[in-house]
Amino acid sequence: MHGSNMGQRSAAQALVDQLVLHGVEHVFCVPGESYLPVLDALYDTPQIQVTVCRQEGGAAMMAEAVGRATGRPGVCFVTRGPGATNASAGVYIAHQDCTPMILFAGQVDRRMRDREAWQEMDFSAVFGSMSKWAGQIDRGERMAEYVSRAFHTASAGRQGPVVLALPRDMLDDPTEPNVLQPVSPLETAPGADELAQLQDLIEAAERPLLIVGGSRWDEASYAAIHRFAERFELPTLTSYRRGSLFDPDHRCYGGDLGLGANPKLIARVKAADLLILAGGRLGEVASQGYSLLDIPAPKVKLVHIHPGAEEIGRVYQPHLAIHASPRRFAPALAALTPRIARGPAEAEAAHRDYLDWSDAATPQPGALNFGEVMVWLRGHLPPETMLCNGAGAYAAWIHRFYRFRRLGTHMAPAVASMGYGVPAAVAMKRLYPERPVLCVAGDGDFLMNGQEFATAVQYKLPFVTLVVDNASYGSIRMNQEMAFPGRVSATDLVNPDFAAYARAFGGYGATVERTEDFADAFCAAEASGLPAILHLKIDPEVMTPGSTLSQIRERALAGR
Structure with a gap:
């Protein structure tokens, strides 16, 4: 174990020792002064790769994606208050999707507790309903105990997230080495x-x-x-x-x-x-x-x-x-x-x-048929490809026409949380650098965590992102037309040039407006060796395979 023969250690060092013991190879974070001693301890721990992210929600989704892919808790570090609340999106996904994950969050000094100090939070109250356990480590000497319990709890039964708060001053507490065993999840068998x-x-x-x-x-x-x-x-x-x-x-x-x-x-x-x-x-x-x-x-x-x-x-x-x-x-x-x-x-x-139902794409208005794109990808991507996506009407084409031919190759939240695709793709390319990774996102979906494209560029992670642009929050617009036909409110979008967005970050970007141009554009994006975005412009009338806004509106009006 890292540090096992080094005598007395700080609580922050003991925490990192425990991560090594439990086989953690990746942590995802947004840095914060509330847990700087942990970052310092990670500096001396080459066994763990640290991925620095641009927003805590993206960092937490990356950790959740690692837990989903490996069956072992993904680990995320964020700062107190605003950082932790941003990360709650990833914690909620882990809870709903039964994914093992541990979120470590900075906290105010123990002497300031219960004064509503700067960025103070009651973690048990905030995260109690969306985690298997939310606690706070108030004594550094109990660090190994708490971390061991976190790994056991996240991994057992219906797997899920654990949230542990780390008071800043506690991280400097002296601790003695603990001789513990790494967690092996309990597996129950039928009689x-x-x-x-x-x-x-x-x-x-x-x-x-x-x-x-x-x-x-x-x-x-x-x-x-x-x-x-x-x-x-x-x-x-x-x-x-x-x-x-x-x-x-x-x-x-x-x-x-x-x-x-x-x-x-x-x-x-x-x-x-x-x-x-x-x-x-x-x-x-x-x-x-x-x-x-x-x-x-x-x-x-x-x-x-x-x-x-x-x-x-x-x-x-x-x-x-x-x-x-x-x-x-x-x-x-x-x-x-x-x-x-x-x-x-x-x-x-x-x-x-x-x-x-799934062999051939259905006809749809416009020059770019996304169903045909998915059928082409199905035939050309190798079986080990990791496909990552969030939520939106565009996902209907993935479920209907793509085929996942290997275990664990679909990284998508069953809770249908938007903004998941890019963080998950970053995590998968960090975890499996030799495997192809594809991110598919809607236009509204992408911009919820699109800033993590910068993380992909920083770590030189060459995966392709398809941004499917129909200029709307498509799934909400679809339901809006069902309930209030013809009364469009708060669902239209004016989007940026997503290909230019990719180039601005240092990646590869191209726009595709016709089905017949997609294959060449995708091959060029892969050949670039860069994180890439292909901006796919589809007809705003198109909502799901075989369904348009006009058809949805007509059915809604006919049913009244």
Whole structure:
């Protein structure tokens, strides 16, 4: 352990020692005088790469992205008050998306506490509802204890964020070396009786479906869930923004339960007589506004497997509850061998429906068809490409036409938070410098954290960002037209020249206005070796695949 033979250490040095012990290789930060001793300790710690960001929200999203990609807590440091509140956007994503993450935030000196000193904050009150634990380290001698607990808490059960406040004067406290073990997340496994009940339910069902979601998957569990689906001929779906949990080219794959889902897929779920929910929660989006299952007692038989015991029965009362993590549950399924042969017809039909829905781009107004762009990218990007995006109407083309052929290659918040794409792309290129990284953002989405493009330039991170510009907050405009047709209020945007924006930061920038020009522009952006932005201008009438503003408005007016 870093510093283990150095005798007495400051609390700041002890904190960094603990990060090394727990295998942290990257931290993301915006510097602040409230935690300068930590930055000084990091100066002497080459094992940890420090990424300096331009806004705390971006830094926290980068840490969340690392936690999402690795299954180990991503780490972020920010200053007190305004810095911490800026970072709350990333903490909230980690909470909703079940991502392990630790936010360390500076705090006022202990002697000034409870006076509403400059930039003072009650961290437990502010972050308590969006984290698994929010605390404050008031005694430097307890640094190792608190950090160990933070890693355990963030990694266990339903994973999530931890927030720890660091009083400035506490960081100078002397500490003694602590001999601790690095955290290994507790993995719960299913029992033999539970597996036997699951097999009985599957073989008694006529129309079973498997829905894969949540976090805590790895390569072994990913492979195991595929073999299970094959043996039992189970049509398999993924929940919202968890598409990389199942190979879309697999003959059992039926698509994703997200926004704008395939109507045939929704009908298939409603017709099922057994749903096996593995790893996920079936939240509002995946459940299509909680319309697919009755609450609290679904009429369909439901098997819910989840690593967090508190999540089982929270919304839906399952017919069979299995408290197990994907890393133990999926491999344990190897013990099950079908006793009754089930034909492949249902699984193959679900896969055909998926292919029919997603193979070819739908026509749309304007010279640039974003659906055709996504189909081209699907055919030309290598399977290990990390695709990062935030939220907006543009994401509908990603979900429908792109295919995630490797585990963990889609970095996008299920909570649909805007501004995520660029920070996530920075984090992924820092984490996996050898892998292609693609960021896709809407025009409104991009400018929420577009300043982190400067971070990409600073660290020489060559990834391509597609800014899809329809001159509006598209998803909000779409809902506005549904509720108040023809009454446009606060959803139009006047945008900058995004290609010039890229060049101003020292990156590569180009504008694309026609579908046929995209391939050459993308190849040129990649060949530049620089962080790049391609400004894609699409017709403002276009909202989602096969849907325009005029059509949405006409349907809304006809329904009145």
